Amino acid sequence: MTDSGTRGTDATGTEIPVDECYRLLRTQQVGRLGVNAEHYPLIFPVNYGMDGETIVIRTSPGTKLSAAQHANVTFEVDEIDQFARSGWSVLVRGLAEEVTEAHGPELVRRTHDVGVHPWAPGEHGHWLRLIPHHVTGRRVVPGELPPAVDPRAYL
Amino acid sequence: MTDSGTRGTDATGTEIPVDECYRLLRTQQVGRLGVNAEHYPLIFPVNYGMDGETIVIRTSPGTKLSAAQHANVTFEVDEIDQFARSGWSVLVRGLAEEVTEAHGPELVRRTHDVGVHPWAPGEHGHWLRLIPHHVTGRRVVPGELPPAVDPRAYL
16 A cells, blocks of 8 residues: 555455545544553654644653654554444555654644644643654545445444 | 453553453454464454354464464454544453364364354364453443543544
8 A cells, every 4th residue: 555645445345545635634633642651652642743744742751752753553543323324534654753842842842833732631741743654544434335235244 | 451341541442341352352253363373463354153252263274373372362353434533342351262073072063053154255163262361341432531621633
């Protein structure tokens, strides 16, 4: 699979072009950060904002931050209606790094300007930037399913 | 952190006791499977059912299945209201295995009886069982935040 932006149907739904993936990322405030730590691919819900194509996450010191720093991470956002049984999901693969003063005032200012506020109580003074390497998305639209087959087989 | 079921407040919300985590897992139909593959902690939305404390996922052959087989995986379920800015999330760490005839008819029957139907079109003839090693959850309740602090700092 490439970031070519072509649309196609694979075995698990309809692929979403890359520009549409970015548009969808801008519609949500909560996503899930995937980080390899403690021998597992840990998943953490976080709220986030976008700085262009960079994902900005504000987080507390701890598991997420230390394991994500300069590591391959993923970020997943979806909107799934479990009653309509349809929806979409976007998966970003990228590199995470903590924003520090070493990044220069311009990047620090832009990161803070994204205005992400963490929901959970506690110390959230750290910012992660996730630079995408690869973005994919897929959409599940029941109306596009072959009509001759019992729809329950897909739902 | 242990599976002791004690409730406490950590830096990122209120911990959810293990039995309550399992109750919450039974309230949803969609979760996210975390699998290490292709040098990333990949995250896939899936629908699922519970067989006791085992998570049952029906899936197609491909990345998810081959990377998850006999590997450490995670499974995350949450319900987050981005307007009320509160919610909960449960993270299961465990071992995944594909259910085959080698498991014996009783386990195969119980797995199929969970009645999980995949949403996305395509071939979904494979079943994964995820046996939990460790279950944690946290709840974010704005009403429990310290009242003296600007709530926007937490939201």
